[in-house]
Amino acid sequence: MTLSPAARLALALAAGLLAVGLAVAASCALGAQPISLGAALAGAEPDASILLGLRLPRAVLAALVGCALAAAGTALQALLRNPLAEPFVLGVSGGAALGGSIVLVAAAGLARVAGSAGEALGTAPPVALGAVAGAIAATLLVFGLGRVAGRLVPEAALLVGIVFNAFVAGVITLMKMLVPPEQANRLLYWLLGAVGYESPGTIAVGAALVLGSVAVLVLLSARLNLLTLGDEEAATLGLDVRRVRALVFFAASAATGAAVALAGMVGFVGLIVPHLVRRVVGPDHRLLVPASALFGAAFLVLADAGARLAFLPLGTEPPVGAVTAFLGGPFFLWLLRRSARPEEGTA
Amino acid sequence: MNPSLAPRPARGPVSRAAAGTLALALTASAAALAPARGAAADLLHPSGKGVAEGGAIWAGPRPSGPPRRVVVLAPSLTDVVLALGLRDRLVGVTRLDDAPEVADLPRVGGFLDPNPEAILGLSPDLVLWVTDGGALPAVRRLAELSRASRRPFPILALPIVNVADVLATPRVVGDALGDPAGGERLSRALAAGVESIRMRGEGLRRRRVLFVVGREPLVVGGPGSFADELLRIAGAENVVAGARPWPIYPLEKAVADDPELVVDAAAREPAGGIHRLAAIPAVRRGAVVRLSSDDLLRAGPRMVPGLEELFRGIHPEASSTGFRAEPGADAPRPSGAPGAAPPPAREPAPARPGGSRP
Numbered sequence: 001m002t003l004s005p006a007a008r009l010a011l012a013l014a015a016g017l018l019a020v021g022l023a024v025a026a027s028c029a030l031g032a033q034p035i036s037l038g039a040a041l042a043g044a045e046p047d048a049s050i051l052l053g054l055r056l057p058r059a060v061l062a063a064l065v066g067c068a069l070a071a072a073g074t075a076l077q078a079l080l081r082n083p084l085a086e087p088f089v090l091g092v093s094g095g096a097a098l099g100g101s102i103v104l105v106a107a108a109g110l111a112r113v114a115g116s117a118g119e120a121l122g123t124a125p126p127v128a129l130g131a132v133a134g135a136i137a138a139t140l141l142v143f144g145l146g147r148v149a150g151r152l153v154p155e156a157a158l159l160v161g162i163v164f165n166a167f168v169a170g171v172i173t174l175m176k177m178l179v180p181p182e183q184a185n186r187l188l189y190w191l192l193g194a195v196g197y198e199s200p201g202t203i204a205v206g207a208a209l210v211l212g213s214v215a216v217l218v219l220l221s222a223r224l225n226l227l228t229l230g231d232e233e234a235a236t237l238g239l240d241v242r243r244v245r246a247l248v249f250f251a252a253s254a255a256t257g258a259a260v261a262l263a264g265m266v267g268f269v270g271l272i273v274p275h276l277v278r279r280v281v282g283p284d285h286r287l288l289v290p291a292s293a294l295f296g297a298a299f300l301v302l303a304d305a306g307a308r309l310a311f312l313p314l315g316t317e318p319p320v321g322a323v324t325a326f327l328g329g330p331f332f333l334w335l336l337r338r339s340a341r342p343e344e345g346t347a
Numbered sequence: 348m349n350p351s352l353a354p355r356p357a358r359g360p361v362s363r364a365a366a367g368t369l370a371l372a373l374t375a376s377a378a379a380l381a382p383a384r385g386a387a388a389d390l391l392h393p394s395g396k397g398v399a400e401g402g403a404i405w406a407g408p409r410p411s412g413p414p415r416r417v418v419v420l421a422p423s424l425t426d427v428v429l430a431l432g433l434r435d436r437l438v439g440v441t442r443l444d445d446a447p448e449v450a451d452l453p454r455v456g457g458f459l460d461p462n463p464e465a466i467l468g469l470s471p472d473l474v475l476w477v478t479d480g481g482a483l484p485a486v487r488r489l490a491e492l493s494r495a496s497r498r499p500f501p502i503l504a505l506p507i508v509n510v511a512d513v514l515a516t517p518r519v520v521g522d523a524l525g526d527p528a529g530g531e532r533l534s535r536a537l538a539a540g541v542e543s544i545r546m547r548g549e550g551l552r553r554r555r556v557l558f559v560v561g562r563e564p565l566v567v568g569g570p571g572s573f574a575d576e577l578l579r580i581a582g583a584e585n586v587v588a589g590a591r592p593w594p595i596y597p598l599e600k601a602v603a604d605d606p607e608l609v610v611d612a613a614a615r616e617p618a619g620g621i622h623r624l625a626a627i628p629a630v631r632r633g634a635v636v637r638l639s640s641d642d643l644l645r646a647g648p649r650m651v652p653g654l655e656e657l658f659r660g661i662h663p664e665a666s667s668t669g670f671r672a673e674p675g676a677d678a679p680r681p682s683g684a685p686g687a688a689p690p691p692a693r694e695p696a697p698a699r700p701g702g703s704r705p
Contacts, residue, residue, distance in 0.1 A: 045498055053467075177595075
């Protein structure tokens with residue numbers, strides 16, 4: 001098939017938007033309570049509240065988180081020049097959870113001393129900023145310690161990320177012991193990775209962060225192509241490698257931090273989605289980044305709908321992070337075996 | 348550490364646009380602070396007072412007449428409604444509810460994870476909720492939707508953390524359901540039951556007790572917990588010191604504390620499991636009082652028969668009088684009221700005051 005680059009981009013975007021639309025529609029149509037779409041759109045209660053007040057915001061939340069994680073995963077894979085890179089595996093999500101937890105614990109402590117100041121610190125924006133800061137710190141750590149003799153070694157970086165994740169889980173468990181039970185519940189939420197019912201204000205904060213940082217990654221997507229050639233080649237071709245890499249670092253971390261602030265540590269979305277999208281659209285990041293972002297949104301909306309429906313007979317629902325890990329864990333191992341074969345090039 | 352990340356002046360239109368977009372996003376997120384703090388803040392920031400101190404919070408309009416479609420988000424509150432004789436008002440309960448009277452009612456999720464969709468689907472005119480951090484996001488969302496809808500319904504949030512709150516709850520619930528007299532009667536009856544146990548314990552030697560709610564890890568009732576208060580009422584002394592209400596307790600500390608008696612309140616775990624704690628001399632001696640159900644820690648009317656069982660276990664010498672939990676002649680209904688303890692079910696105890704069930 002020979003299509004012009006612009007036509008290919010348009011096609012990928014159209015397919016991605018269609019997928020998001022279908023996923024959101026499916027997520028809105030399905031749930032614990034049977035509702036009539038016609039009645040809901042006509043404003044009849046409780047159908048309207050269930051559709052527009054519960055299912056739609058939740059689908060939007062899942063879409064934002066999936067979009068952020070898939071775009072961040074694509075960018076991190078380009079930076080590390082390794083298909084196994086992913087915000088969760090690399091510890092970037094863990095750093096975000098730690099950053100957010102520190103803000104929450106500080107808020108709990110401050111609330112005891114100065115009530116309203118502590119409450120203000122415990123609201124969505126400071127927690128989100130804490131998560132973003134934590135994600136950036138984790139990215140710096142992983143990419144800094146993943147260097148051997150000045151060269152970035154992907155395997156070393158991945159190992160640093162895995163160890164950092166275990167460290168974060170320990171630290172959050174320690175913090176859980178120190179705070180009142182209500183706060184402990186909130187902290188546990190960070191580790192689970194669940195899309196819940198957030199207020200429109202919180203979703204707006206998350207949307208601004210996610211859309212902003214994903215837009216940065218899309219704008220930089222042509223440069224990501226050059227980065228994957230290697231630093232020297234990219235520099236020879238006139239790319240300011242340091243500057244671009246710093247921006248990609250920052251944007252990918254901000255996207256991950258926002259996703260974690262909204263839904264906790266949902267793993268493997270940034271691994272599954274970019275890989276599947278790459279198989280269809282190819283390795284060109286100008287297509288790959290926006291398409292991954294859109295299909296990531298659709299993927300997590302469907303995964304959350306699946307989580308909501310799977311255990312319906314038991315009257316409960318697992319966190320969506322369990323669903324993505326259930327799918328993503330084996331997928332990671334399969335990718336690992338596959339990329340270990342010498343004849344396979346990395347993306 | 349990483350020289351490639353050193354800041355440099357922006358170069359090229361794309362980089363500049365990218366940096367600008369990011370700055371814009373961060374500014375926008377800071378600007379959104381106001382809406383994020385807005386709706387239903389009353390549920391988010393309770394006064395810190397329990398029900399007994401007037402800490403119950405109404406979110407949404409107070410009902411004009413007696414509510415007819417009540418959804419209850421905690422089994423202990425279901426017990427209160429049943430004891431008031433108002434079973435016909437209930438339209439939904441949690442999946443943890445095990446009272447036979449509500450076996451056929453729709454379930455709306457759990458105590459920690461209520462399902463807002465299922466609750467809205469029942470078109471309630473009142474939702475009763477025991478304040479708990481785990482369920483807060485879902486209940487807060489529910490309150491926002493109720494407020495925005497054309498038929499707003501109230502949510503009554505009840506912070507139940509101690510015995511006084513348990514005793515005051517029927518009064519508040521009866522009032523909310525349009526039966527203030529019945530609520531008052533039930534509150535008084537429960538208080539009388541607790542008071543009679545306290546009186547009987549007063550002249551007796553206070554046994555030193557370790558109150559176990561989980562064996563692996565060992566979780567015990569510490570100072571400030573609901574269990575600590577119940578032990579005092581039942582005429583016992585808690586051996587656990589420290590600052591946390593439900594600590595994960597080092598076994599060797601439990602051994603060193605050398606309690607005279609161990610109360611095994613892990614009623615939903617096999618009785619034999621207590622032998623994991625055989626290092627504690629009292630367990631080796633067989634000085635273990637096993638509670639037959641989790642009634643005691645249900646912060647509702649079942650607490651009184653539970654307390655009676657605890658008292659008999661701690662003071663067998665004083666229990667030969669054959670006293671039955673006597674809530675008073677004016678207790679309206681036997682169902683779920685003191686004395687009528689249904690068999691234990693399999694789900695973990697839902698309304699554990701003070702939170703922190705591991």
